[in-house]
Amino acid sequence: MGDVGSEASVRYKLKNDFSHGSTSSLLQSSRNFEDYGVSSSSPSRMRRRTSTLTLGLGLVTPTHNGRIFTSVRTLTTSPRCLNAITSGPGSVTPSPIDYSPPSSSASFKSLGIEASIVAALRRAFPNVKRPTEVQDKLIKELIGGRDILLKDDTGSGKSFGLVLGLLTKPRMVIEDEDSNGEQKLKRVTTSLFIVPHRDLAYQLHHWIERIVSELEPSPPLNSIVQVLVRGEAKPQTQLIQELKDTPPHILICTPQAFLDMHKTEEGREALQLDTLSTVVVDEVDYLVPTAARKDPNKSFRKAYEKAVKKIMMHPGPTREILNEIYKRRIEMRQHPYDPDEEGEEKGRWNSTEEWRNDMEAEEEIPQLVLSSATLRVHLKNYLFEESGWLNGYNLAKIVAKNGVFRVSQQTAANPVDEMEYDYETLDEPAEVPVNDEQRKRWNAAQKRGNILHSILVVSDTGVTNVEGAAIEQAASEVREAEGETKEAEEASEESDEDPKEYYHEKYDSTESPFNPISMEAIASAFAVDVPSVGLLVIPSSAPLQRAVYELRTMGVNAHGLDLLKERRGKDYLLQNADVRRANPTLLVATLATTRGLDLPTLTHVFVLGVPEGPSVTGRTVDAYLHIAGRVGRFGRSGRVISVVEEHESAKMVRVLDTLRKKPVQFEQII
Ligand SMILES: Nc1ncnc2c1ncn2[C@@H]1O[C@H](COP(=O)(O)OP(=O)(O)OP(=O)(O)O)[C@@H](O)[C@H]1O
Secondary structure (H helix, E strand, O other), X not given: OOOOOOOOEEEEOOOHHHOOOOOOOEEOOOOOHHHHOOOOOOOHHHHHHOOOOOOOOOEEOOOOOOOOOOXXXXXXXXXXXXXXXXXXXXXXXXXXXXXXXXXXXXXXXOOOOOHHHHHHHHHHOOOOOOOEHHHHHHHHHHHHOOEEEEEOOOOOOHHHHHHHHHHHOOOOEEEEEOOOOOEEEEEOOOEEEEOOOHHHHHHHHHHHHHHHHOOXXXXXXXXXXXXXXXXXXXXXXXXXXXXXXXXXXEEEEOHHHHHHHHOOHHHHHHHOHHHOOEEEEEOHHHHOOOOOOOOOOOOOHHHHHXXXXXXXXXXXXXXXXXXXXXXXXXXXXXXXXXXXOOOOOOOOOOOHHHHHHHHHHHHOOOEEEEEEOOOOHHHHHHHHHHHOOOOOOOEEEEEEEOOEEEEEEEEOOEOOOOOOOOOOOOOOOXXXXXXXXXXXXXXXXXXXXXXXXXXXXXXXXXXXXXXOOEOOOHHHHHHHHHOOOEEOOHHHHOOOOOHHHHOOHHHHHOOOOOOHHHHHHHHHHHHHHOOOEEEEEEOOOOOHHHHXXXXXXXXXXXXXXXXXXXXXXXXHHOOOOOEEOOOOEEEEEEHHHOOOOOOOOEEEEEEEOOOOOOOOOHHHHHHHHHHHOOOOHHHOEEEEEEEEEHHHHHHHHHHHHHOOOOOEOOOOEO
């Protein structure tokens, strides 16, 4: 780890701003980091009015007090360029939302979405016009009631499609006794939506809130959706009472919060698992970790056995929940129908399949939907062979890779295929197009989004682009093509947090766990390239507040990602993707809390270190894919900048290699 006050320097140059020859006044003076639009009290408006701005881009030297621009170079610039610099022009501008996502020829209505919901959807999300391809396949199956295994690219609309399908599902009603002992009909929760972290829970809640508020008449929101996550301000007793009084149509929860409630009798009564009709597990590969099978003839076998043992010792809350909800299925799997067995049921069924599907209907076992952008072979094998949660006789597998879909219907006549490949390899075979139609989709998928992947390597002597990184022309073309974007009001950028919150004395007196040069490289790259919102993903075990603190001491408008924060949080979920902010924000999150997030204004993701490192496994590649998948969604542009130390750079290149991506130079680093 580099010394805080080391000689290390990071060389930056202004991008194409000076290469066009449209320069005007020669500006010369010193300017600190805040001048690049990274301070929460950015004077950028004032700067924009003047053409005699002082500039200090050039040699950037990290210092321990966070003022990293200590050396000044004379630069020639124009007012247009100044405007671009102060608002963080970047190699990627936020894209307007009127792109054309790969859509199906069906309409939401023809897929079975209720007319009132379609109308509300149009008002709430005017950009959502037609279902995407995955939504076409998913919504039909979701409404049909079959179990579903779902895999498609990040940002293809899986979670959004799940929300629409669940909203349309018929409301479950049971007969209940009121306080006078009279029978009456009572609404119960229809669907349970399990997600890995609370920000994703709030994002889904927010989507539903927007649609529900456009319904005419609009029902009370808590009768349609409620969220159960840890860290809620309300005490558990109040949450239980609310669930009992008004069971929501959809309950969105994190697994741990669900188990906390399920532990008590009162909580179990409120959750009413036996009346559920659908259970969705989003990001299932994250929530149900499994170990990659290793070739028994190779020496990894011991490592595999150790990994399995570890998982079995801590199976995780999602496994526990699914074991509870699907205990009848597990029993059926363990004791399948035996026509020779004595008993009154003898001879009632002709086959195991017949028996199984009859029992499923009789016992009203809820539909199970498992979804992720990454479903590795070992997870699929675990689900089909070991878990017992899925009905292998009535399952839809909707799996897409590079825009090519493989949809297989598992029915009684065509039960689930067993293990697909024997052992995990880092590169799973790519789906290849086999006909013209597929080739068309495949090509469209290749064009979808324009994500640039860069790797910055930090050493004691500075920061460089990884060896072999290509010079990317596309970046400036994208910038030119997209033209001007709207400016956000400075007012909305006022901090709603007290920055002092992070100024803990202990941070100044304890050694930082972060490499200061890495942090400064991130701060600088953010300052010169992010127009609106960036996201920094740090390892799951890294201290988030400390990272925010350190970035703030460098003048970066950094915030821990928290969608719960009323105004600020919801702001990030809005569709104002064409907004460039006067004072860009860097959101900081850990690896554990980024899956599934959809922040339309996001253009840049910074990754600190090799995700799920130090070694490169399938888990590492998947983690990178999910992190990178926060940008470039639905055809937008995006940039992923990994900041790694020297000993990690080959590993990071390998991750990109596996994903068949080539690192491109981050232009600002000379
Ligand atoms: N049919 C549609 N037309 C246009 N935009 C859509 C459509 N469906 C979803 N979107 C938008 O696409 C974005 C991504 O959707 P979503 O989060 O559901 O993708 P995802 O496949 O679940 O991604 P991830 O795998 O990263 O969780 C959201 O902003 C959503 O509003």
